[in-house]
Amino acid sequence: MDKNYDLPIDAALFPEGCTRCSLSKFLVWIAAVMAVFGWGLYAAFRVLSEGLGVTGLDDYFGFGLWITFDLAVIALGAGAFFTGLLRYILNIDPLKNIINLTVIVGFLCYSGAMLVLVLDIGQPLRAWFGYWHANVHSMLTEVIFCITCYCLVLIIEYVPLILEQKQLNRNKLVHAIAHNFHLMMPLFAGIGAFLSTFHQGSLGGMYGVLFARPYIARDGFFIWPWTFFLYVLSAVGSGPVFTVLVCTIMEKMSGKRLVTWEIKSLMGKIAGTMLTVYMVFKLADTWAWANDILPRSGLTFDQLFYGWIYGKWLLWAELFACGVLPAIILITPSLRNNRTLFYTAAILDCIGVTINRYVMTVQALAAPVMPFDSWETYAPNWAEWGASAMIMAYAALILSLSYRYLPVFPQEVKLNK
Amino acid sequence: MALDRRGFLKFIGGATAGILATPVVWKSLDDVSIWSQNWSWIPRNIDGANSYVPTVSKLCPSGVGVRVRLVDGRPVRVLTNNDHPLGGGLSSIAAAEVQLLYSPSRMKRPLKRTADGAYVGITWEEAETMLVEGLKKAKGGDKLAVVSGDETGTINELFTALAAEMGSKSCFLMPGEAQPAAKAWELMGGEGQVGYDIEKSDYVLAIGANVLETWGPVIRNRHAFRVGRPHGEAPAVRFAYAGPVQNNTASTADVWLAIRPGTEAVLALGLANLLIKAGAASPAADFAEFRALAARFTPEQVAAQTGVDAKRLAAVAQELAKAKRPLVIAGSEFGQGGGAAPVLAGLALNSLLGSMNREGGIRALPYARKVVPAAMDRKALLQNDLVAWLGKVASGKAAAPQAVVFYEANPVYALPQADAVKATLAMACDLVLPVPMGLERFDDVDTPYGCGQVVYALAVPALAPLVDARPAGDVVIGIAKKLGADLGVAAFADALKAKAEARGASFTEPSATNAHVSGAVLPVNGIALRPDVLSKAIDVKAPAFPVALAPVAKLNVGTSMTATPPFNTKTVRRWEIQGKELYVMMNGATAAKLGLRKHDRIELSNPAGKFTVRVNVFEGVMNDTVAVPAGHGHTAFDEFSKGKGENVMRLLAAGAEPGTGLSVWTSAGVNIAKA
Amino acid sequence: MSSFKEFKIKWGMAIDLDKCTGCGACMVACQAENNIAPQPDASNKLKSLNWLVVYELTNGKPFPEHEVAYLPRPCMQCGKPSCVSVCPVIATEKNEEGGIVSQIYPRCIGCRYCMASCPYHARYFNWFDPIWPEGMDKTLTPDVSVRPRGVVEKCSFCHHRFMQAKDKARVEGRDPNALNDGDYITSCTEACPNGAIVFGDVNNPAHKVHELVKSKYAFRLLERLGTDPQVYYVSRREWVRRLGDNYLENEKVKG
């Protein structure tokens, strides 16, 4: 075949039948991403070499932006396990058109979270103690094991996609491995669903068990701590639409249609349904918290909010504007199929779960428990933003490369004919 | 066999499998984590044998008795000495004394000021030669002045003897509570040093005097407080405090009488009036005149002048009258500049309460005999008023000295109107000589002012000096010799031995305290209440400023001779210093009146000086009063204190107390403007 | 909540808040005893490491009705510590006779989960490596290891003094598990000139603290949250006791 010099230099690596922008344009984009990455790398270097004092964290706010970031991306990455569950276990076939992306997003969220965790612990060289000297009573131990295992599962799920790269796939062995991996996917989806459900839950449990922190303690009713279930539900209620949003952003940036509206709408419906279930429980939880846990702790609802920064608006925004409202939009077919409303709801949904993770992390620590203690405020500094941005850049990089060279979207060729 | 790509991959695979089956990865992981407990840039523990040296803190103005813990000769802790008559706990400054030995600001060798103002290190021989040359020029006719920051040490006898040999009587102590008290006691016809027997009292009223933080032998006072206040039980001894700020003493006192700064004497007279009305009398010859004076201080009058709540005042008067062994202690709320009036009035109250020469009351303690023949004794030394003398020098009423020797004194920082002092003293010293720190030298503490008993405590070196320092006493003796004067003691140690003997102490045997307590008291006869002096002395004009100034003294930030020790930065309260900015306190009503809120930046100014601070609203401050933490605003020392906050002494200007002529600076006021 | 052991010996404190003037001697004695590095600028109280912190309490009334009290806050050595079960690596536990909650620096990975769990803010993180001015590291005691950056630390009730007291008893032929009142006291207890802190075995009737904690004026911080602290406070002032825990308006305070 004659070489077509109109095609980008690296065209031979593109997925079968797909077109991509020129390599130079791509490299400019990658350079921009790498600039952000470099900033984060510098922040990471400073943190690792000088200590966490470089960050805006302090003894009142031992957890801050990074933990919020981790929890949020892990929740939003839940699209991976939940879609996998539906696709492979419950056999909702149309989801095959977006499953690759959910896997990549999930992988990015989990590996990114683990990278941040390495920075966030004071002694990264001892990180392996978490496995070796595990305390079985600690929710964090559950989280460490499950996140690690699930990250491995996501790698296993991601690998065949890489192996399916056009040039790699010519190799017969690679081809065979990829094929066999695919056959095993339901198994991994099952394992993944189990692990992910578990650790989404233990992340919630991590907070719920803090019985001396009335802002987040959840006890005295049903299974303790019930934040376990709230976290699982909120993750599956937002993860799928997050994947859709990522997909849509990729569509906007590449100028191509990658997934049909039907698939997106289906993802929205799934998320909306789960979000609705979640909101029912979350509202009940909030009510129980305000009327049982707080009075038992000698506190009133008003005492748990402070000024603008930790004001009630956060709660109302989380519950209604970013909870009930998107849930209604996403479960009502007529509203859902209005694209503007759909995307608004998707964004609100993601914001809602992020607010939830933020207040559970930061506001929970800000709320004084000793009566003579004062409300303190926390603002992340450049080092924390930098490291978080590094993860975003890392995600952008992997997504860009995956999109350019891997057959991520089965519908792409058809949709762009 | 050529290794192809596939073969290479297999090799790698095999190597990986192999490595995992060896200790390399696992041992490295483990060792790296052990390394992380053992970083070379983190200091190590050094083991050794423990030993303990009982001594007394020369750093803490309370002269707290302590034990120094050494590990293989390295001092590591200052510990409590419960057997010591001045001990029974630690002050926040004495607790940090070991670490101060290694303060970055510590002088390591003698320094000489060069023409361009910089200090360069010189040898002791050069330094002593310079000192002798300098002193030679100042011979005869009060041309030499000596300023000492040590109120209780025998070292003063050597300095004053040297001055006397040089023909000078210009010997001064840094201002404190002892001088006004000595003046007052002398005016009343008392002999010796006035002592307050807190231990045996059942009701202690402190007027101004911050008895649980800075006044007198604080740790001894606080030990008495400890004994008188059984844990969690009803107090056996009641404490009342009168002062403008709810300070550390007020925080635990049963009663806090809020008064305007500088009105302690008025409050005391108001109480005297109430007590006399209730039938109290004094055997003093001038009691009738005193009664007449006191009668002027009706509750209304006192309330108007001091701002005190009349009902609370009456309640305190009643409690005093009812108490079996009441004791009134009056002084300045920041330990200086109070004048004789408050002490006079306070002692008059004690007389009315029958507390003179009584257990749990006022004691007259004998001064120790001089051990250096030419020296000025403590009584004489206490009569000299440094601030007044500096004022005279500045205004040309007294001849400027040719040479001034400062011993453990920091007048440029610690005297009122610090800026003017700086100008008068021509900026800085030509020669700076390091002395061993308190834990490195022999020294003594002889009956600190306020102590209810004669206590003589020896300071014993716990270690040899860490720097090229020489004991001041021996340097003075040597210098005197070079100047051709014989001070009559061969070594400072001899002076200490003689002083101990003079106090009836013998330190030949090793002891758990190196301290001696004596029951010696002088008779208190023919005490006069001196209403004549009092009536003049209390005639202090209210400052013509919208807001009165109340400095707040605390030991944790250091003393007039030392800055904040490294460990003590954490004890500074959050809204006292933030970064480099000082916070001042005022109550909500005052702040509202001035249109201020917490954290507002304001400028405090008066003719003496001005500086910018921030506002902290604290309800434990008298109305129309701003409370300024003292002990900050150092321009020297180390990173732990230098450049932090402002020095309140810059806002204080000394005036003369009518009737006694003593310098007073407790009634200052300031203008406040938003900055 | 996992269950915690009951101990025969329970080291505890009774801190009389009516006797504390807030002078800070205990804080300094604590730093020197436990090799806590000094901090040139300690004005950010959220980043200054001190095992024992003296809080300022106010009755909230305006001048002249205002009252102030000071509350020294060591680690509460909770009977049911919220920090222990959350630690993922067993760097902290409550397992030794005496009930002192341990914190093992070489095990700690610095995740700070225990800090998040502690409502007393008794746990501190080494944000930076500890630094002593040149030469001052010679004043370190051999009793407590110096903590590197990146680990959490907290008050240990001067645990090394407990060990030393036991060793002394052994050498003198006494039973190390039956220490007399005063054989083992913390550095802060010893330093306080006002005797505001009484330390001893809460379970032992021969120890003074045993009676003190039964006083009707005794209370513990945040008792209703179920942490079961071994540090008791005593105050005859009702408003001080009220600040020991959160109370709804209609709730009465003990004593």
Next chain:
Amino acid sequence: MEDRQLNSSGCATDGGKCCGGGITPFLVGLVVSLIFGWWVFPDMLYSKKEQPIRFSHKVHMEDAGMECKQCHVLREDGTFAGLPSTASCADCHSDVMGSDPEEARFVNEYVKTGKEVKWLVYQIQPDNVFFSHAAHSLDGCNQCHDFKESELCAQCHPDVANSDSAPTLYENKLTGYSKQTMKMWQCERCHANENHYGVTSSSNACFVCHK
């Protein structure tokens, strides 16, 4: 993604061939790293150090009839003095007693100058470890065991009682500790032994050994 077109006649059937070259490279890699890991690496990890003076415990114990605790003293406050000082050695070795050149060197270089010998300690523990010799007494252990003093010491220390010269100290280049520095599991041989609980005052609580 079964619907993606795949050539299913791939290498699954003839895997051996498509991964040619046999198993040899794998084995070579395996052996190389095993050799490296078990023999080369440990040698690289440790540096060797010798005692400044060759000291014979045997001579002191057998010939002079001394006991461990005569030189390795427990102080009155229960702390352990560990190594004898030059002064205490000089109680006997004020002058050269025997014919050993090392003894002469010790007397000349240390006793006469008053210098302390920088003995190497095999068992030195990290700062974060608290060890009380007072708590590990013969009386305590011999409630059940039947240790001689030197046997008890040898539970943790290298048994030097019968050796004529002190062993070489291997110092871990990474951690700075001696190779013989005990690991926690070694302490736990006794501390985690339930038979000891109630008999001795041993416990496996963290703070019993950490500071």
